[in-house]
Amino acid sequence: MEARNVTKRFGGVAALDHCSVEVAPGRVTGLIGPNGSGKTTFFNVLTGYLAADGGDVFVDGAKVARPTPQRLYRLGVVRTFQYARLFPDLTLVEILALAVAKPFLSVFGLRVEGGDRERAMEVLGRLGLRALAARRAGQLSYGQQRLLEFGTTLMAQPRLVLLDEPTAGVNPVMIDILEGHIRRLRTEGVAFLLVEHQLDLVMRLCDTVVVLGRGVPIARGTPDEVSQDPMVLDAYLGG
């Protein structure tokens, strides 16, 4: 995926100002920057949740005309949200099935199609949550909920997963588990764009790091390059 010169204004303020970022298959690209630098806004534009005021998004070299979440989903681009949003009364299987947007909702409740159930069980197996399949999401620990949210992105057979602060509020053991899943999926060719405040995780996991400052990349490169960039040290790392 490539974003070219993406601009997004809120009122008079440019949250993104000609922001260009490329993400390659089988690579983890980190997106870091101070609060308010435009990371979540960038995710919202890339996944069609917000219309940009300027610039274009390309997938496989082809411009995505009028990006919508549905259109990007069909292209294999899926995301999680900075603040976990799960329906606490639904079971794990139901939540995963909802992610593929086909389940049949009726007055009798949610009916999950066979194929979606099978896929959901596969994803739960992969995440080590299979034994909890029939539990309600609200009964999970916070870390498990975030892992389940990560699981919703796998229902799609994704090609690019955008993760917005997936480790926020999550304990170190669960962070290791999540890191392991990202590493394994990367070897399968899945691309990741990762917004993350834990810099040690960014530095050991990412192939490329893009640093946003006020809506525009101020540095990009390998973790080593970026962490030695004087502009980054000054603007972000507080060195």
Ligand SMILES: Nc1ncnc2c1ncn2[C@@H]1O[C@H](COP(=O)(O)OP(=O)(O)O)[C@@H](O)[C@H]1O
């Ligand atoms: N829906 C919105 N309406 C108005 N301003 C917004 C909205 N969303 C984000 N912003 C502003 O855009 C800037 C970037 O925000 P955001 O993308 O959430 O940054 P980050 O995720 O890097 O912390 C901030 O100044 C924020 O206040």
Ligand SMILES: [Mg+2]
């Ligand atoms: Mg954010």
